[in-house]
Amino acid sequence: MEELLRRSEKLTTVGQLAAGVAHEIRNPLTTLRGFLQLQQQSKKLNVEHTSLMLSELDRINLIVGEFLILAKPQATRFTTKDVRTVLKEVMSLLDSEAHMYNVVFSHSLTDASCLVSCEENQLKQVFINLLKNGIEAMPNGGRIHAHVARKQDQITISITDEGIGIPEDMIAKIGSPFFTGKESGTGLGMMISQRIIHSHQGLMEIQSQVNVGTTVTIMLPALNTQSNEGILKESEQ
Ligand code: ADP
Numbered sequence: 212m213e214e215l216l217r218r219s220e221k222l223t224t225v226g227q228l229a230a231g232v233a234h235e236i237r238n239p240l241t242t243l244r245g246f247l248q249l250q251q252q253s254k255k256l257n258v259e260h261t262s263l264m265l266s267e268l269d270r271i272n273l274i275v276g277e278f279l280i281l282a283k284p285q286a287t288r289f290t291t292k293d294v295r296t297v298l299k300e301v302m303s304l305l306d307s308e309a310h311m312y313n314v315v316f317s318h319s320l321t322d323a324s325c326l327v328s329c330e331e332n333q334l335k336q337v338f339i340n341l342l343k344n345g346i347e348a349m350p351n352g353g354r355i356h357a358h359v360a361r362k363q364d365q366i367t368i369s370i371t372d373e374g375i376g377i378p379e380d381m382i383a384k385i386g387s388p389f390f391t392g393k394e395s396g397t398g399l400g401m402m403i404s405q406r407i408i409h410s411h412q413g414l415m416e417i418q419s420q421v422n423v424g425t426t427v428t429i430m431l432p433a434l435n436t437q438s439n440e441g442i443l444k445e446s447e448q
Pocket residue numbers: 340344345348372374375376377385386390391392393395396397398399400401402425
């Protein structure tokens with residue numbers, strides 16, 4: 212019974228998500244169809260039309276692309292990685308983009324080992340989403356600071372920006388599919404990040420103050436050396 216309930220809850224979420232995706236994709240498709248119809252009636256499309264068509268196509272591509280991150284079951288492979296390494300890799304990946312927006316990255320990392328069991332690409336995607344949101348929240352530039360700490364079996368990663376912040380009544384809505392405060396946002400980044408963190412047995416929290424900045428905190432269970440040995444022994448058997 213409990214299992215059935217859980218299944219039906221899952222179906223509802225998937226159903227809601229599917230309805231949202233369908234809706235979000237239908238809008239740009241309608242625009243594209245309209246323009247093609249215009250062309251068929253031999254009213255030549257001008258540059259404005261075609262550039263709008265391109266941006267609508269890009270939007271569909273962006274939405275589908277974000278969903279592909281979630282829908283790759285065959286690629287889900289959990290390995291042992293140090294969160295500090297993964298985070299530093301993502302920061303250098305985004306460094307030139309940050310630079311373009313006058314954003315500087317900084318970090319303070321614990322000396323303790325921060326091994327986690329993770330699907331590396333998914334975890335990277337979470338960091339990418341959070342850092343991008345930070346950049347987008349600072350139109351005049353600023354600093355994004357990442358702090359990694361370890362307390363017993365928990366690793367805490369917090370990413371702090373000095374951006375526009377989030378009004379309190381908006382915080383609860385973040386992570387709902389397609390909830391965006393941006394003109395050309397997809398509203399998928401936080402939902403996908405939350406799902407990824409939950410599938411890693413972790414938690415994600417948002418703290419924010421308007422015009423001061425935002426801190427997103429992720430908590431992940433740490434693998435200690437002992438449990439690593441445990442995993443090794445198990446796989447050797
Ligand atoms: P998108 O970035 O495409 O809008 P997200 O799911 O990544 O979608 O974020 C949803 C919304 O949450 C954003 O549009 C923005 O309004 C708000 N948000 C998320 N992170 C931040 C941040 N660091 N600072 C300010 N607002 C944020």
